[in-house]
Amino acid sequence: MPAALSAALSVGLGGAALVLTGPAASAEPYPPGDYRIRTDHGGRCLNGPAAADARGTVGPCGTVWRFRLMSDGIQIIRAAPDDCLGVSPRKVWPRNVAVRSCEKEPTLWYATHAGGGRYLISLASDGQLLTWHESEQHAQLVPERPDHDHQLWTFEPAGS
Numbered sequence: 001m002p003a004a005l006s007a008a009l010s011v012g013l014g015g016a017a018l019v020l021t022g023p024a025a026s027a028e029p030y031p032p033g034d035y036r037i038r039t040d041h042g043g044r045c046l047n048g049p050a051a052a053d054a055r056g057t058v059g060p061c062g063t064v065w066r067f068r069l070m071s072d073g074i075q076i077i078r079a080a081p082d083d084c085l086g087v088s089p090r091k092v093w094p095r096n097v098a099v100r101s102c103e104k105e106p107t108l109w110y111a112t113h114a115g116g117g118r119y120l121i122s123l124a125s126d127g128q129l130l131t132w133h134e135s136e137q138h139a140q141l142v143p144e145r146p147d148h149d150h151q152l153w154t155f156e157p158a159g160s
Contacts, residue, residue, distance in 0.1 A: 040152035073108030
C-alpha cells in the first residue's frame with residue numbers, strides 16, 4: 001500500500017474496514033480528477049439532477065463527479081455546476097440523496113474499499129450506505145444489510 005495513501009480503520013461496517021479518505025487522495029488508484037460513479041452491476045451511474053434539492057438518480061451515465069478531501073471525510077462534488085451530493089431535506093424513508101450547496105449544507109462521505117475495485121459509499125455522520133435498486137431510479141441511504149448487494153459502487157475516470 002503506498003505510503004501516501006491516507007487511510008483509517010472504520011468500525012461499524014462489519015468489523016475493521018479500510019476507509020479511504022476518498023479518490024481525491026493523491027495516491028493510486030484514484031488520483032484527483034473527474035469520475036463517473038457506477039453501480040457494481042455496470043451500465044448505470046449515480047447522476048445529479050439539474051435542479052438543486054432534487055433527488056439523485058441512478059440511470060444512464062451522464063454526471064461527472066469530483067472528490068474533495070476534507071479532514072473528516074470527502075465531499076462528492078458534481079463537476080458542473082459545482083454542487084455536492086447530500087441528503088434530501090424531505091422526511092421520507094428510505095432517505096434520498098440530493099444535490100445540495102457545498103458551502104451551505106456540506107455533507108461528508110466515506111468511500112470504503114470492498115475489494116475488486118468496488119466501494120461502499122457511506123454518510124460520514126451516521127454510516128448509512130448509498131444504495132440503489134433495479135426497480136427504482138433514485139439513489140437512497142439505508143443501514144448496512146448483509147442481504148443487499150446494491151451497495152457497491154465503482155469509480156470510473158470520466159475520460160474512459
